[in-house]
Amino acid sequence: MASSPKYLTGDKAAINEFLDKFDVFLFDCDGVLWSGDHLFEGTVETLELLRSRGKQVVFVTNNSTKSRADYKKKLESMGIPATVDEVFGSSYSAAIYISRIIKPQPPRNKVFVLGEAGVEAELESENISYIGGTDPSLRRDITPEDFKAIASGEALDPAVGYVLAGLDFHVNYLKLSIAFQYLRRGAKFLATNVDSTLPNAGSLFIGAGGISAPLIRAMGGEEPIAFGKPNQSMMDAIEGKFRFDRSRACMVGDRLDTDIKFGIEGRLGGTLCVLTGVSKREDWEAENPAAVPAAYVDTLGDLRVAA
């Protein structure tokens, strides 16, 4: 059993001591900086405080619907200055893996995408061929002709060798059927991330894991290779870029099973849980918690008292 996390809210000395231990802060976004379109109080000031103390700030998100450029825009629209390089998303992580590790070769080098424009943008940034995604011709009901054409293969592109599933707000039976048929024909199964839920509007919605779940079930339990937190391929990519000392880095997040686990398995110097998102204190006090953070605060803004 890990030791109890330290509660930092309201304890200026403990906060300063904690912040001094790190040079790099990796931030989960949804549920930490904001929920949906609602920015939490004190987020901007806390990030300013960290930057003013010379800390490197990295925004690490499993949200696959947005590209890094989209995220930079979102951060700035919230009043948080950021560069594209400071953003790591699961779509980017997936694109990097495909282009640099898999290195797809013809004749089966295309990716069939279940997801939004963010996945497409990151695949494009790595020059990966793809179909599906936001293609408007697939945003419709399945027809009897589709069943035949998908079954026969007529509706399929023989160059597809990979299925990449991310969060798709336009998921439908037609796209799932096409993805399943590619998998049945041997395409490699990848997912930007498999988060069970998505925090939004102060509640929880279906996460990217809900898009791959029908395929996992139809494939008899075959799980995709997933790139979001807590998968360490993302940590390796971040480290490869920033070349930081892991012992001087802290992961800040709201979910034990993704963020905090990501930091612990990545052997970072620290993890900080905020209670503005999915996980609550009961979750790490329960038996067999997914992960136990080193410290926690009620909200990220509570760190401001350090100033």
Add this chain to the structure above:
Amino acid sequence: MASSPKYLTGDKAAINEFLDKFDVFLFDCDGVLWSGDHLFEGTVETLELLRSRGKQVVFVTNNSTKSRADYKKKLESMGIPATVDEVFGSSYSAAIYISRIIKPQPPRNKVFVLGEAGVEAELESENISYIGGTDPSLRRDITPEDFKAIASGEALDPAVGYVLAGLDFHVNYLKLSIAFQYLRRGAKFLATNVDSTLPNAGSLFIGAGGISAPLIRAMGGEEPIAFGKPNQSMMDAIEGKFRFDRSRACMVGDRLDTDIKFGIEGRLGGTLCVLTGVSKREDWEAENPAAVPAAYVDTLGDLRVAA
């Protein structure tokens, strides 16, 4: 290890001996009588042969998209005479369970349906209140306003106490999000069936299990109560209706994990697997097969040589 299934194709004496052992034949439909809109050769004649020998025929389907009346029409359009009473579907099985076992009481007596008209028709036949289903106002993309109204509960009906998930060819993120929110607020999780795949057009597509899978994942692994084969609530309902001797009944199907398991766990006198659907001989010859049939034929029509 169960003994090897007997191969009956081409063996007239063995077929007659097998048929003589039973008074009732329960038939799975998709993958046994037909695949999609393609009727297998010999289906009609085989059913006529069984009826001419005084056998009771029951059509047992996990397809939740069709009501019993729809199925009777489908059977007749294929040239197979049938009555509504000879049809047992997973939607009917679910409706019976809700009305007769659960007996929903106000103020939370409504069912939110993920599924097609077949589920609605069976719920109506049991006077169960429902929303969702084929409601055209839910066949659209989710909007930012939806996220807020679902999260706040404004978009929800407080009378909903049950979520019933069946195969929904019009599944979308909006409907999944609403269903998930009802479940988070304590609605009971039910599924017509959780088949991993759907045979159609000579291939496999996403089954009803793919509709509940995103909800199961989002609910942290909570499984619905499911009513399709191999769930024995369906067998009990069939027995309740036909009052047959289980030792004189035979389940005919194409799937080890649903049909054959259903017959074995229901302690029927026999099970017959046809190779025109999902399962192949390798499947029961593998280690730890889902179930092993008593006998098998290449196609249902092979039974005609008994005549």
